[in-house]
Each structure stands twice: as structure tokens, then as C-alpha cells.
Amino acid sequence: MKFRSPTAQPLHVALTTGHTCVVPPEGAEIDQIFHREAISRGAIPGSITEDEKPVLATGFDRKALIAGAMNAMLEGAxxxxxxxxxxxxxxxxxxxxxxxxxxxxxDAVWAEVSKNLDAGGEKTEGGATGA
Incomplete structure (x- = not known):
């Protein structure tokens, strides 16, 4: 599938497996293993035309999702x-x-979550804890 960078700068995508790729502004075919991470970083799928205004970044808060997962892990014990x-x-x-x-x-999100738990903070929207 073809993806393009949302800006004039190339978008670098790296996986924890060590695989990397670059998504240029003009677009390029990228391997399927990169699709999810490329989208999460704002890459625009080739099926979206230049005339369409994609709403990719709205409502996606990586930090809140990670904090929510950590809070669920804590509750699961x-x-x-x-x-x-x-x-x-x-x-x-x-x-x-x-x-x-x-x-x-x-680790950065965990530092905040654990700090707020130690301080007795309450959970806020998205699973993050209040400071």
C-alpha cells in the first residue's frame, strides 16, 4: 500500500523489531508491517487524495492510550x-x-503514572492520572 508524509518532510517509521522505513511527502509503497505504525504517526494512505482533508491526528493521543493501558495493567494485578x-x-x-x-x-509515561499513583492522584480522561 502507498503512503505519503503529512508534511513536506519525510516521515521516519521504526518498529521495535528493528525494521525501519521512510515515508516521503510524494508517497511510496511501504511493507505491510509498517502500516499501523505509519498511520499512528500521521502518514496518509494513498487512497486519500490531495483534495480530501484527512482527520488523522484528531482524537489520537498516544500518551493517553499508553497511560490507559498501564492503568488497566495495574488494575488487573x-x-x-x-x-x-x-x-x-x-x-x-x-x-x-x-x-x-x-x-x-x-518509561516516560510510566514515570508520570507511577508518580501520580504515589501521590494519590485520581485517574483522568483517557486513563492518565491527574497531576
């Missing part, structure tokens, strides 16, 4: 959801959110 160091299992987080988040991205 399944030991396999967390590593020995207490951090969320990256594979479990990615399975719950439906796209590939990096370890750094998950």
Missing part, C-alpha cells in the same frame, strides 16, 4: 504485565494499545 524491575512489560503494553511504543516512550 497480573504479575506477567510487569518486569522484575517493576516497569510495565513493553510487549504487554504494545499488545494492549495496538501499536508499537518505544521503551523510552513507555
Amino acid at each position: 497480573n504479575e506477567e504485565d510487569f518486569n522484575k524491575d517493576g516497569k510495565p512489560n513493553l510487549r504487554e503494553v504494545n499488545a494492549r494499545i495496538g501499536f508499537q511504543a518505544s521503551r523510552e516512550e513507555v
Whole structure:
């Protein structure tokens, strides 16, 4: 399937498997393994014409989705959801959110979620906790 970058700059897509690709502004065929991540990063599928105004970024908040998955993992109390160091299992987080988040991205959200839980914060919309 063909995708194009939503801006004049190429869009770099990397998977946790180590696979990478570049989506140029003029568009290019990309392998199916990149489709979900490319869309989550804002790539425009080839089936959308230049005249159409895609609404791809509205309502998609990566951070809120990751925080929501972490809160669900906490509520589930399944030991396999967390590593020995207490951090969320990256594979479990990615399975719950439906796209590939990096370890750094998950750790940053986990720092906020755990900080707010330690402070007794309440959950807010999207599963994130209030500061």
C-alpha cells in the first residue's frame, strides 16, 4: 500500500523489531508491517487524495492510550504485565494499545503514572492520572 508524509518532510517509521522505513511527502509503497505504525504517526494512505482533508491526528493521543493501558495493567494485578524491575512489560503494553511504543516512550509515561499513583492522584480522561 502507498503512503505519503503529512508534511513536506519525510516521515521516519521504526518498529521495535528493528525494521525501519521512510515515508516521503510524494508517497511510496511501504511493507505491510509498517502500516499501523505509519498511520499512528500521521502518514496518509494513498487512497486519500490531495483534495480530501484527512482527520488523522484528531482524537489520537498516544500518551493517553499508553497511560490507559498501564492503568488497566495495574488494575488487573497480573504479575506477567510487569518486569522484575517493576516497569510495565513493553510487549504487554504494545499488545494492549495496538501499536508499537518505544521503551523510552513507555518509561516516560510510566514515570508520570507511577508518580501520580504515589501521590494519590485520581485517574483522568483517557486513563492518565491527574497531576
